[in-house]
Amino acid sequence: MSVQEIENAITRLSNDDVAALLAWLGEYHAQLWDEQIEQDAEAGRLDALLEQVDEEYEAGLSKPL
Numbered sequence: 466m467s468v469q470e471i472e473n474a475i476t477r478l479s480n481d482d483v484a485a486l487l488a489w490l491g492e493y494h495a496q497l498w499d500e501q502i503e504q505d506a507e508a509g510r511l512d513a514l515l516e517q518v519d520e521e522y523e524a525g526l527s528k529p530l
Contacts, residue, residue: 478486505511521527 475483475486502511
């Protein structure tokens, strides 16, 4: 199925079904994002950023939430 076919099908949905689809897409996108972050962390791509965060915390540059 192509993106165009999906778009055409979406235009035929009821408002309730569009709302349900949007909720599902939001959850699915969050899941994909979590998986990407996990892969990046395992590959070491976040190491420099995490080191910088630790340095800023130790220097007292952080504030409690």
